[in-house]
Amino acid sequence: MDLPDSAATHTHRARAERPPPCPACAGPSWWNGWRQTFPQLSRGRIETWLARARCKSGKCTDYVVRPGELYPHRQYQPDVVAKVVAAIAIGGETPAEAAAAAKASATSARRWTGWVARIVEVGAALALAVRLKPDLAAGEGLSTRATTSPTRGLAAQVLHALEHLGEALVRSGVVLVSESGLGRVLEWQHRQHGDVVHLVVEPRSFSPGMALGVAGGRL
Numbered sequence: 001m002d003l004p005d006s007a008a009t010h011t012h013r014a015r016a017e018r019p020p021p022c023p024a025c026a027g028p029s030w031w032n033g034w035r036q037t038f039p040q041l042s043r044g045r046i047e048t049w050l051a052r053a054r055c056k057s058g059k060c061t062d063y064v065v066r067p068g069e070l071y072p073h074r075q076y077q078p079d080v081v082a083k084v085v086a087a088i089a090i091g092g093e094t095p096a097e098a099a100a101a102a103k104a105s106a107t108s109a110r111r112w113t114g115w116v117a118r119i120v121e122v123g124a125a126l127a128l129a130v131r132l133k134p135d136l137a138a139g140e141g142l143s144t145r146a147t148t149s150p151t152r153g154l155a156a157q158v159l160h161a162l163e164h165l166g167e168a169l170v171r172s173g174v175v176l177v178s179e180s181g182l183g184r185v186l187e188w189q190h191r192q193h194g195d196v197v198h199l200v201v202e203p204r205s206f207s208p209g210m211a212l213g214v215a216g217g218r219l
């Protein structure tokens with residue numbers, strides 16, 4: 001469901017007088033132009049401009065300042081990834097079929113499925129969901145049917161756990177723009193701690209305990 005070009009948003013958002021401090025050295029920075037990107041959201045691809053900033057020290061790498069709703073370093077945003085992986089892992093579609101709906105490649109769809117399968121330990125995510133909202137029946141509805149591959153089966157369980165955790169976060173009063181459990185948890189973790197989970201480079205997974213700032217062993 002791509003947006004027609006005419007409907008693409010072209011927003012040079014108003015910038016604050018000064019950029020936020022340099023993420024590398026926490027020193028002052030100045031604005032240094034814009035970067036055009038085309039993130040793929042669940043409502044389609046949009047055109048957006050991200051403000052660039054440069055550290056005054058001259059020693060650090062330039063960085064971009066993203067609006068909260070955009071997850072860094074991902075053209076295909078987490079809600080889109082969650083939908084494609086769910087179609088494969090839960091809906092039984094082939095990677096090519098699931099990818100076509102998002103205008104992605106089958107290779108990306110396969111990579112996303114493997115990424116989701118390993119992104120978090122299922123038990124830890126469910127435990128955190130129950131801790132945040134004890135009334136959530138977190139174990140309910142866990143898929144027990146045979147799946148075509150261990151990776152798909154695991155991805156289905158992870159998506160299920162993240163749905164519960166995302167729901168628990170929202171019901172706890174956390175305001176999130178993402179719609180999927182995967183998107184909500186990644187958005188929350190990024191906003192709260194600045195953590196970014198990558199597809200190819202580390203870190204490619206996260207611990208909910210770390211995200212809450214508590215020792216993982218206590219969960």
Ligand SMILES: [Zn+2]
Binds near residue numbers: 055
């Ligand atoms: Zn710096």
